[in-house]
Amino acid sequence: MPGFSSPPNPKEYQATVWEIARQVPPGKVTTYGQIAAMIPPPGTLNLRDYEAFGPRWVGGAMANCPEDVPWQRVINSQGKISLRPGAELQKQLLESEGVKFNERGKIDFDIYGWNGPDPEWCQIHGLFPPPPLAKNQPRLF
């Protein structure tokens, strides 16, 4: 897939991503985009470019995360697990926390979506409170 990138300061950016991911409680999920939206544009990046690439940088951070990070709770904006080696394990871990998938492999954000950390926590860490997760369309029954 063409068009990727890494943040100006990968180490610092990844550490921030991991710290946010650690706030997601069991049985809840967030998205690469939601985490990216909480972090101010790194370096001299303008907001437009950051919004375009931030989610991919979050994905890159999750690929290298320490063991204490609940990486399985970070999924894509469609409410699905991004296809890759390890995707099956991710699904199993989430199911063991009580997260349900519909027959198309989608998670309902209305039920399992995380609303972000407390505003106070965001304030302390210099982060933005995240916008609500976009409603996906889980197929009924």
Place this chain on the structure above:
DNA sequence: TCCTTGACTCAGA
């Protein structure tokens, strides 16, 4: 140094 390769998202068709 050159080339490849990446856990994404959104708008359109």
Place this chain on the structure above:
DNA sequence: CTCTGAGCCAAGG
């Protein structure tokens, strides 16, 4: 619902 293109950086072989 599915599929495509655009966004255009940095580490490692």
